[in-house]
Amino acid sequence: MKIVQLKKKENIGWEYLSKKINLNNPLVLVFGNRFLLEQANIYDEVSELFPNAHIIFASTSGDITAHSVDEDSITITAIEFEKSTFEVKTTNISALTDDSFKTGSDIINQFKKENLKFIFVVSEGSLVNGSQLTKGMNAACNNVLITGGLCGDAARFEKTLASYNESPKEGEIVAVGFYGDSLEVSFSIYGGWTPFGPERIVTKSQGNTLYELDNQPALDLYKKYLGEKSKDLPGAALLYPMNVRIENEDQSIVRTILNINEEDHSMIFAGDIPENSKVQLMMTNVDNIANASERAAKQASLNREKSPELAFLVSCIGRKLVLDQRVEEEVEEVISVVGENTVISGFYSYGEIAPFNGESNCQLHNQTMTVTLLSE
Template sequence: MKILQAKKLSNSKFEFASERIDLKEPLVLVFGNRFMLQDEGLFQEVRELFPDGHLVFGSTSGEIMGEKVLDGTVVLTAIEFEKGHFMVKSKNVSEFQHNDDALGRCLSKEFPKEQLKHIFVVSEGSTVNGSDLITGMEYGGNGSIGLSGGLCGDGDRFEKTLASYNQSPKEGEVVAIGFYGESLEISCANFGGWIPFGPERMITKSRNNILFELDGKPALDLYKRYLGDKASELPKSALLYPLSVRTDGGAAIVRTILNIDEERNAMILAGDVPQGSKVQLMMATVDDIASGARSAAKLAVQGRNTESQLAILISCVGRKLVMDQRTEEEIEEVSQIVGKHVPISGFYSYGEMAPFAGHRSCKLHNQTMTLTLFSE
């Protein structure tokens, strides 16, 4: 596996982290600030650097390269597989009337299953229901194939997110990368570090990812009461207090509030919040989050047969807001576990996709550190 990384500041050219090497038909992951991705010249600039590259773009709430967390930049990781190979497909939510389950099914069917090891998803993050997208992609037994990825970000603005494959980034795109070959070893894991607090309440009215009532009372009113003065900063302030959602017999999943609906007194979350589930507020300290990242890395490296050659990290914008000036600590924790020499790329997101430890089926998470490790 050959890897080349670079970063681009506003109004400047890409700066490569090492000496330029020629790569043959590489996979080029380009994660960056939404405003920079909107620049029509960016796609052409990357295309000129990699004329035969497969270019995948995604907007972020912060870029990860090495042990650094950047803002207002574009980071690029180009990968040439020496034995394995990959295939990239994309769809737009507008083609499916925002039926994310159908989009996932259609996207999944585009990948031949022979020797398919893993699918990595870079999805638009503003309107997609990540839970439905995963359900669609795993339909018909595809849950036996590894699946991970994340929902694109837009800082803490929540205005719009962009993604694309081999074209200028645009709204509504969902990009999936299928990895093939017996030589490839790909593992993934996630962990949060958030702590539940306050009373546990029951979801008495919800529809998919829209939460209307808790214990028979308007959910948004209750949430605002907990936030106090911070309620005026919604939806941004909700990133500091996500929800723990637990169904009977299932592991608790963390959910972030993406937006609020004042007219219906409801909250719109990044993934499903099933009626009858139990809900608690959550909070975390910087040390909790850094420790959670370390736990995620330990889970990702457990049982691997080969040493990692590339790590793609997707962490949540909420974690970044809590950690503030200490955000890089969680990346450093990961680097210590996977190996200081292992190239790291990734971004801060509006949602993370990965299975729970010991399981194959993927789930949508919020406020977690998610790793996907590659080697061949």
């Protein structure tokens, strides 16, 4: 596996973060600031750097390398596989009348399944219902590891962009399927958030929209807890996500609020909030988040035959807001485990895609660090 990384900031040219080498038919991941990805010449710039490449764009709430975490930049990670192969497939949520389950199953059904080892997904993060998307992907492809994340737009929540071999656009979902027995892939997720306050019952919801808790308007109750911070909604909600215990499910999940509706006093989440679920507010601190990232890296590293060459990190925008000036600490914790020879590529997201530890079907998570390790 050969890997090249570059970074670009506004009005500054591309800077190599690694040794410049020629790559043959590489997979090129371009993670970056939404406004920079909207610039008219960005696709031409990247394709000029890598003429025979498979180029994937994804807007983020911060792009991650071993060198830094940046919110106002674009990072390229170009990967040439020596023995493994890959295919790239796309679909668009707006073209399927917002049916996230069908979108998920459709994109996975495009892959040939023989010898399919792993799928990495970057999904638009504004329109999609992430929990229905992952259910659709699982329905189409059982027992194949799927990880990735929902694209971001800093803490603006205006729109997200993604694309494959064209200029970044809205509504796009891109998946990369990796093939080959030589490829070793492992993963883990951890959060580091703690529930607090009373547990309440979801008495009215539809999909990922929450209307009532304990028969009271959900938004009103949430604002009561936030107090003065409620004026900063929906951004302030990233600091206080919800722990959701769904009936007949073994694992509880964390859900982040993406938007609010003042007219009907509802809250829109990144994934489903089923009726009769029990929910509780959550909080955390810098140390807990950094420790959770270290645990994820250690868990992903267990029982590997080969040291990882590449690490995909997808972390939540809510974690980034808590970490603030210390945001690089959670990445440093991962590096301390996987080693400085492992290339780090990733982004801060509106939702993380991975199975629970020890399980095979992927889920939508919020407020986690997802670590995926690859080697040939």
